Amino acid sequence: MRVRRSLHRRGLRYRLHTRLSGCIPDVVFPRERVAVFVDGCFWHGCPLHRTYAKANAAWWLQKIEGNIIRDQRTTARLEAEGWHVLRIWAHVDADEAAERIKGAVLARRRKPG
Numbered sequence: 001m002r003v004r005r006s007l008h009r010r011g012l013r014y015r016l017h018t019r020l021s022g023c024i025p026d027v028v029f030p031r032e033r034v035a036v037f038v039d040g041c042f043w044h045g046c047p048l049h050r051t052y053a054k055a056n057a058a059w060w061l062q063k064i065e066g067n068i069i070r071d072q073r074t075t076a077r078l079e080a081e082g083w084h085v086l087r088i089w090a091h092v093d094a095d096e097a098a099e100r101i102k103g104a105v106l107a108r109r110r111k112p113g
């Protein structure tokens with residue numbers, strides 16, 4: 001994942017595939033309690049790139065809306081547990097994504113307690 005390389009270049013230490021209360025974010029910063037999900041445009045219903053197959057359109061719509069709702073619940077659950085959750089669309093430039101993540105991680109480091 002290009003985002004991970006970009007994070008590494010910025011000297012950020014992260015963990016991969018860490019299970020947090022029933023979900024596995026793409027990148028986790030345990031000390032700062034930052035969880036990052038890189039969401040695929042199709043499966044997670046990106047507003048810019050969501051497209052539905054003409055065949056079985058209703059089925060796909062339901063499927064993807066279900067994913068969106070599940071993502072929102074996951075975010076809410078992690079936030080309730082004190083995590084800062086970042087969701088980044090897969091179409092976002094890797095360096096831009098890494099800057100966003102870095103900003104969130106550094107903000108958490110500055111925060112006392």
Ligand SMILES: [Zn+2]
Binds near residue numbers: 048050
């Ligand atoms: Zn997209």
